[in-house]
Amino acid sequence: MLLKLFKYDMKSVSPALLLIFGATLILSYISGKIMYDYDQSSLILFQVFNLLLFGMFFVSSIGIHVVLIRRYNQRMYLDQAYLYNSLPVSKDQLMVSHILAYVVWDVLSQVMLGLSLLFLSDMAIYDQFIDHKEGLNSMLLQNFDISLNGLIGFSFAFIILQALLYAVFCHFTSAIANFFPTKRTMVLVLCYAAGIIVYSICLVNVGSVSSADDLKNNVLWLFFVTAILVLVIYLINRYLLKRKYNLI
Amino acid sequence: MNILDCHDLTKIYPGQTTALDHINLSCADGKIIGLLGPNGSGKTTLVKLIQGLLTPTEGEVLIDGKKPGPETKAMVSYLPDLMSFDESMKIRDLFWLYQDFYADFDKSRAEDMIQKLQLDPSEKIKLLSKGNKEKVQLILCMARNARLYLLDEPIGGVDPATRDFILHTILSNYQRDKASILISTHLIADVENILDEAIIIQKGHIQLHESVETIREQYGCSVNEYFKEAFKCY
Numbered sequence: 001m002l003l004k005l006f007k008y009d010m011k012s013v014s015p016a017l018l019l020i021f022g023a024t025l026i027l028s029y030i031s032g033k034i035m036y037d038y039d040q041s042s043l044i045l046f047q048v049f050n051l052l053l054f055g056m057f058f059v060s061s062i063g064i065h066v067v068l069i070r071r072y073n074q075r076m077y078l079d080q081a082y083l084y085n086s087l088p089v090s091k092d093q094l095m096v097s098h099i100l101a102y103v104v105w106d107v108l109s110q111v112m113l114g115l116s117l118l119f120l121s122d123m124a125i126y127d128q129f130i131d132h133k134e135g136l137n138s139m140l141l142q143n144f145d146i147s148l149n150g151l152i153g154f155s156f157a158f159i160i161l162q163a164l165l166y167a168v169f170c171h172f173t174s175a176i177a178n179f180f181p182t183k184r185t186m187v188l189v190l191c192y193a194a195g196i197i198v199y200s201i202c203l204v205n206v207g208s209v210s211s212a213d214d215l216k217n218n219v220l221w222l223f224f225v226t227a228i229l230v231l232v233i234y235l236i237n238r239y240l241l242k243r244k245y246n247l248i
Numbered sequence: 249m250n251i252l253d254c255h256d257l258t259k260i261y262p263g264q265t266t267a268l269d270h271i272n273l274s275c276a277d278g279k280i281i282g283l284l285g286p287n288g289s290g291k292t293t294l295v296k297l298i299q300g301l302l303t304p305t306e307g308e309v310l311i312d313g314k315k316p317g318p319e320t321k322a323m324v325s326y327l328p329d330l331m332s333f334d335e336s337m338k339i340r341d342l343f344w345l346y347q348d349f350y351a352d353f354d355k356s357r358a359e360d361m362i363q364k365l366q367l368d369p370s371e372k373i374k375l376l377s378k379g380n381k382e383k384v385q386l387i388l389c390m391a392r393n394a395r396l397y398l399l400d401e402p403i404g405g406v407d408p409a410t411r412d413f414i415l416h417t418i419l420s421n422y423q424r425d426k427a428s429i430l431i432s433t434h435l436i437a438d439v440e441n442i443l444d445e446a447i448i449i450q451k452g453h454i455q456l457h458e459s460v461e462t463i464r465e466q467y468g469c470s471v472n473e474y475f476k477e478a479f480k481c482y
Contacts, residue, residue, distance in 0.1 A: 001349065004348045004349060008345065012334060074334075079330060079331060079332055080332055080333070080334055081301075081332075082301070082326075082328040082330065082332035083332040083333060085299075085300070085301055086299055086301075086321055086324075086326045086328075087321060087349045087350075088318045088319070088321040088322035088349060088350070089318055089321075089349070090317070090318050179262065243303060244303060245301075245302075245303055246261075246301075246302050246303060247296065247301040247302065248261070248302075
């Protein structure tokens with residue numbers, strides 16, 4: 001049942017997100033080609049495409065959250081909730097299927113961002129990376145006691161952990177907003193924005209250190225705190241859905 | 249065993265509105281039961297509590313001896329009083345969804361009923377008229393071989409011909425020895441002839457729970473006339 005729910009969650013959000021990601025990649029490719037075949041006459045064209053691309057980066061970074069939060073609210077607290085909450089599935093399955101969709105799309109958005117940067121640089125970033133890979137590996141081992149592959153693996157794990165945090169926080173703010181049915185959207189947006197701002201401040205403070213050891217410790221600390229937050233918020237959501245759920 | 253039991257069931261909404269006040273109710277299996285009452289009497293609240301869409305403030309509701317959950321949702325077919333589908337989906341997509349989640353869904357029966365309505369299964373829900381959307385929703389509900397059908401205002405807001413179709417669909421897809429139906433409505437005259445029992449609810453209290461025959465014998469009038477007399481506003 002969980003995989004079936006996941007299938008319908010993915011089907012519901014795919015059209016909008018694929019459109020956003022596709023448009024961003026195409027704009028990146030075109031901007032990259034214009035920049036590297038640059039001459040005076042294509043300056044205006046380059047600026048227009050860059051502006052569009054900047055807009056698409058903004059839209060895709062916000063859009064993924066808007067689309068997924070909207071999906072969850074529709075199927076848990078609005079009209080489609082009458083259908084999905086009548087299915088013979090548990091509250092855990094309803095939450096986990098959406099969390100899985102959130103993680104998949106968040107990872108895809110990071111991949112899309114990486115590909116966009118490669119296209120923008122006309123693959124120059126990739127060439128630079130290959131040229132300096134050994135040096136980068138040595139620097140990481142010397143200063144942070146971690147290899148390049150280890151850093152890539154850790155970064156991937158952290159991206160997934162952050163996506164889990166965004167998903168469970170989306171569920172939590174949706175549950176809180178449901179206690180205020182006449183002000184649902186405002187409460188949802190305010191709570192979600194406040195949470196993201198607080199977490200972003202923590203992320204920025206992690207990097208505000210003077211030594212490599214302090215940076216390493218701060219990053220590890222943030223990783224474990226995020227993992228604990230994910231678990232605690234998931235358990236709170238579980239309680240709210242099982243004991244306090246009301247479809248009004 | 250009764251198909252439905254409510255013990256001291258109470259629901260108080262935020263803002264202290266008491267929608268149901270210590271309801272005690274038992275419904276036997278194999279009956280068509282009308283949940284009747286004026287607007288705001290607590291009918292939809294009771295139906296939602298049975299379906300697990302609301303959490304009781306006090307008391308409990310049991311379906312076939314079990315609390316609302318995945319097990320009871322597998323045996324209860326629920327028709328809400330509003331459109332609950334993603335309107336970007338096609339009729340055919342909804343068949344697949346129901347088939348994916350409900351083991352008792354009879355896809356061929358649903359396709360048959362859609363064909364009789366001359367609807368195209370590849371049509372999107374958002375392009376259908378209000379009446380046709382309600383019919384599609386009803387067909388999906390009645391195409392299941394459920395133990396209990398919960399129909400919340402199935403004939404409200406539709407034309408008389410559609411009402412006849414809905415009542416005909418309910419009766420022709422209902423197997424008395426295997427299932428029960430609970431119809432919540434305020435349009436008593438339209439459903440009275442198909443009911444075995446009537447539960448009359450007002451302001452969150454059960455006023456009457458009797459068989460339709462007993463009501464007619466005891467009060468010498470139809471359920472509709474009894475209701476109009478008992479709850480008149482002037």
